Amino acid sequence: MPKKRDEEASLTKPHSIRCRFCGQKNAVKADFKNGDAACGKCRLPLSDEPHKKFADLTKHDYVHPLDSKALAALRAIPGIDSALRKLLSVTGEAALRVIFTASSVKVTTKQFPDLHAKLQIACTTLGVDMPEMFVQQSPLVNAFTYGSEKHIIVLFSGLLEKLNDEETLAVISHEVGHIHAEHALYLTAARLIEALANASAAALIPGSEIAKFIISAGINSALLAWARRAELSCDRAGLLVVQDPHVIGRVMMKLAGGTSASKMDYDQFLEQGREFKKTCDEKALDKFWATWINAGQSHPFPIWRVGEILDWVESGEYQKVMNKD
C-alpha cells in the first residue's frame, strides 16, 4: 500500500536537527532518539529538548548566601581593594598572560574548536563577553580563571582527559560564572596568595613584601574563606548552563574520586553528599581548608559542593531562576 511505503521512506530518510546548545544544524538518521548522536560543532549530545539562554541574568539570581556573606566580610576590611590591586600590579597580572600565551595552547575556532564552541555556549547562556581560554598540559583535574582587567580561563589537560563533553561544558561554565559573578579580582589575588603560601614560590615573586603585608592585615584568611564559598555560586552558574544537576554531580564525583566513573557508584556519591551536608560544620571546614591549600589543593571538597548543589535544586530555587524571562 502506498501509505506504508511512505512510512518506510520516512523511517529511512535522514533528517536534520539543530543543536540546542550551539545552534548548528546536524544531519541525523530518521530513527534518531535524543542523545543518540553528538553535535558536529560543540560535540554535546543532540536532543530536541529546549536549552534556555538567559536574557538578563544577574549574579543575585544565583549567588550562594555563604558567598555574599563572606564577600561582605572581606569588603569590610579597610583598603582591601587597593591592597589587592597593588599586589596584582607588582606580581604582574600582565606576566600571567605572557606565561599562559607562551606555555599553553590557545583555544580558537580552529584550535580545539569544540572547546571554543562550549565557551561560546557558556558565554551566550549566562550573558558574558568571551574571554580568552587556554589548555595547559598538567595531570591535575582542574581549571582556573585569572585576571582582574582581562579575563583568562585555563583548562588543564588532566581535566579534559577525565571529563566527557557535557562535564567539560559544566567546568567551562563554572569558570565563566566567576567572570559573570565579578569574582575575578579577589579570585586572582586568592590564587596568588595560595602560591605565596609556598615559601619557595614567595621568594620568586617580586610582590612577596606586599603579600606579607596582606597576610599580616588578615586579608589572606578572609580572602581564602571567601574563595572557597565563591565556588558554590559558580557551581550554580555551571548548572544554569548545562541545565542538568546530575552533570554537575558527576563532575564532582570525578573531582573527588579522580578515577573513571565506571568504577564509582553515582547514587552512593549523592548519598554521601547529602549526609555530609547534614553534619557540615563551616568553621571546621575553614580550618581544614588551610591545611588543604598547603597540601597543594586549590578547589575545595567536592562532597560538600555536591551536597550544596542538590540542596539548591531541591529547594526549588534553581527552577525559579530557570523560569526567569
Ligand SMILES: [Zn+2]
Ligand atoms: Zn552544538
Ligand SMILES: [Zn+2]
Ligand atoms: Zn571555581
